[in-house]
Amino acid sequence: MKVSEVREKYLEFFKRNDHAEIASAPIVPENDPTTLFTSSGMQPLVPYLLGEEHPAGARLVDSQKCFRADDIEEVGDNRHTTFFEMLGNWSLGDYFKKEQLPWFFSFLVDELGLDPNRIYVTVYEGGEGIEKDTESVEIWKELFASKGIEAKEVHIGSEEDGYTKGMQGGRIFFYDAKKNWWSRSGTPDKMPAGEPGGPDSEVFYDFGEEFADPSYADKELHPNSDSGQFIEIGNSVFMEFLKKEDGSFDTLPRRNVDFGGGLERITAATLGNPDVFLVDVFTPTREKIEELSGKAYVGNENSFRVILDHLRGATFMIGDGVMPSNTEAGYILRRLIRRSVRHADLLGIPEGKLSELTRPFISVYKDHYTNLAEKEEEIVKAIADEEEKFRKTLKSGMKQFEKIEGDISGEDAFVLFTSYGFPLELTLELAQEKGVKVDVDAYKKAFEEHQAKSRAGAEQKFKGGLADDSEMSVKYHTATHLLHRALKDVLGEDVMQKGSNITPERLRFDFSFDRKMTDEEKEEVTKIVNEQIAKELPVTFEDISMEEAKKRGAIGLFEEKYGDTVRVYSIGDYSLEFCGGPHVENIKDLGVFRIKKEEASSAGVRRIKAVLE
Numbered sequence: 186m187k188v189s190e191v192r193e194k195y196l197e198f199f200k201r202n203d204h205a206e207i208a209s210a211p212i213v214p215e216n217d218p219t220t221l222f223t224s225s226g227m228q229p230l231v232p233y234l235l236g237e238e239h240p241a242g243a244r245l246v247d248s249q250k251c252f253r254a255d256d257i258e259e260v261g262d263n264r265h266t267t268f269f270e271m272l273g274n275w276s277l278g279d280y281f282k283k284e285q286l287p288w289f290f291s292f293l294v295d296e297l298g299l300d301p302n303r304i305y306v307t308v309y310e311g312g313e314g315i316e317k318d319t320e321s322v323e324i325w326k327e328l329f330a331s332k333g334i335e336a337k338e339v340h341i342g343s344e345e346d347g348y349t350k351g352m353q354g355g356r357i358f359f360y361d362a363k364k365n366w367w368s369r370s371g372t373p374d375k376m377p378a379g380e381p382g383g384p385d386s387e388v389f390y391d392f393g394e395e396f397a398d399p400s401y402a403d404k405e406l407h408p409n410s411d412s413g414q415f416i417e418i419g420n421s422v423f424m425e426f427l428k429k430e431d432g433s434f435d436t437l438p439r440r441n442v443d444f445g446g447g448l449e450r451i452t453a454a455t456l457g458n459p460d461v462f463l464v465d466v467f468t469p470t471r472e473k474i475e476e477l478s479g480k481a482y483v484g485n486e487n488s489f490r491v492i493l494d495h496l497r498g499a500t501f502m503i504g505d506g507v508m509p510s511n512t513e514a515g516y517i518l519r520r521l522i523r524r525s526v527r528h529a530d531l532l533g534i535p536e537g538k539l540s541e542l543t544r545p546f547i548s549v550y551k552d553h554y555t556n557l558a559e560k561e562e563e564i565v566k567a568i569a570d571e572e573e574k575f576r577k578t579l580k581s582g583m584k585q586f587e588k589i590e591g592d593i594s595g596e597d598a599f600v601l602f603t604s605y606g607f608p609l610e611l612t613l614e615l616a617q618e619k620g621v622k623v624d625v626d627a628y629k630k631a632f633e634e635h636q637a638k639s640r641a642g643a644e645q646k647f648k649g650g651l652a653d654d655s656e657m658s659v660k661y662h663t664a665t666h667l668l669h670r671a672l673k674d675v676l677g678e679d680v681m682q683k684g685s686n687i688t689p690e691r692l693r694f695d696f697s698f699d700r701k702m703t704d705e706e707k708e709e710v711t712k713i714v715n716e717q718i719a720k721e722l723p724v725t726f727e728d729i730s731m732e733e734a735k736k737r738g739a740i741g742l743f744e745e746k747y748g749d750t751v752r753v754y755s756i757g758d759y760s761l762e763f764c765g766g767p768h769v770e771n772i773k774d775l776g777v778f779r780i781k782k783e784e785a786s787s788a789g790v791r792r793i794k795a796v797l798e
């Protein structure tokens with residue numbers, strides 16, 4: 186099957202079961218200073234999982250664009266990608282295990298036609314004061330029995346004993362919290378207070394022994410052993426717990442289901458081959474690489490996969506407004522493109538051709554992600570410009586690299602980054618080829634010191650991706666709406682929000698505008714915002730149809746589909762903006778708004794930093 190067919194079948198299946206389809210949130214979260222990327226389907230839904238009412242109801246379904254920067258170094262095998270789409274369905278205090286598990290099983294077996302004999306499942310064996318998940322076991326047993334499969338239970342043990350008990354003819358495998366507990370921060374002990382989580386039940390697809398990594402031959406296999414034979418294709422989290430300050434657990438106001446499944450991996454299962462780079466969305470780009478390089482995918486998988494993964498991620502990132510830079514999301518994007526340049530060279534792709542590889546991705550995805558088509562030329566140009574920029578220093582950087590004798594010190598690696606633009610993973614790859622080591626810790630230290638100096642005032646980041654809803658951040662969030670409206674009033678309606686980042690110390694707002702603002706314009710914007718604050722306007726929200734929101738002139742970033750219900754926040758009758766909150770109830774306590782800096786962020790994008798005093 187094609188990725189688009191699996192996506193549509195999933196969305197339709199859950200819509201038939203009374204779920205409302207919601208649009209994918211942007212890959213770079215808006216108004217969330219705590220995390221660079223959306224890395225799971227549940228992330229944009231955290232306020233609702235914690236108890237807030239969702240405007241679309243208690244049953245939701247979507248396909249969310251996700252990016253996991255931590256997986257950059259894993260890319261090269263047949264199943265890891267940095268960018269992926271996560272199919273997701275949620276129950277916000279509505280259904281629970283006895284609906285969720287049969288639905289997902291039926292989707293796999295009845296809708297996609299997967300062989301139930303190839304499906305293996307895992308459940309939580311209990312611990313941390315939470316009971317063993319026997320309810321899921323009973324449900325799974327019945328589901329397998331309905332297909333004539335006797336589902337034997339196996340206790341695979343804990344991480345300490347290495348999970349080396351083997352398959353033992355099992356179908357349902359009990360694991361500890363390391364494998365069968367889900368929260369954004371991992372196991373229960375790592376969760377900060379206020380974080381939701383719960384036991385989960387994962388589904389693995391058995392692609393066959395022939396796909397098992399030979400290094401696993403003498404270890405015993407089990408579904409979660411990452412051998413390559415069994416691949417996780419879906420995870421139902423039974424999110425009913427909230428970590429308390431004292432380290433124990435409370436139950437959430439309502440029991441939720443948070444399901445996530447890798448769209449490309451599920452598609453790979455329908456094709457019977459675990460190599461996700463063989464699913465249709467990669468085919469046109471893969472063929473283009475073959476044409477440009479004169480080399481075949483088979484035999485050159487590593488470089489092909491790096492380019493396929495990284496350029497797809499870069500395409501989606503630029504589509505969502507990120508541009509290459511030396512900080513934050515822009516730096517990750519820069520790394521993706523530069524590493525692709527190096528692998529394009531390894532394959533012998535002619536210089537300056539990398540950006541051509543993005544067009545096939547855009548044509549594959551443009552029907553579902555319409556922003557890609559709208560931004561096609563911008564995306565192609567950004568990649569071409571970055572390739573050109575990197576090529577100016579690549580050759581001399583390679584010479585510098587060759588001059589280094591023996592292992593690479595942190596300082597050498599840092600000079601390769603600052604003077605020649607080599608991202609760390611590129612230096613690591615080159616070092617590996619040369620058979621030398623890199624002092625990564627020393628590099629990271631030097632990099633962090635450098636970042637701290639380039640950064641205007643340390644930005645406060647919060648561990649675990651928890652949304653920062655401190656009083657000051659909430660005030661800055663509301664002030665951002667006033668600023669957005671005032672910028673449109675002063676500079677024109679064409680001004681569009683391009684990004685926002687809020688800490689308890691300041692707001693940062695990126696917007697499309699092609700020149701420096703004059704002092705008079707900055708003063709005018711400041712005056713308008715402060716005049717509104719003086720009016721002591723109330724802040725309220727409404728859940729209305731998107732058509733209605735557009736009719737009333739709501740501004741802001743949104744990616745909803747027609748027919749969707751959306752949330753809009755009003756500040757008196759001054760501002761109306763698409764937003765999920767949170768906001769102050771009245772703007773009277775915001776204080777005095779002051780613009781501290783107005784500067785270029787990237788081509789055609791300006792950045793304002795402002796404070797409330």
Ligand code: SER
Nearest residue numbers: 225227420443444445
């Ligand atoms: N949050 C879970 C995951 O990311 C399920 O959606 O796996």
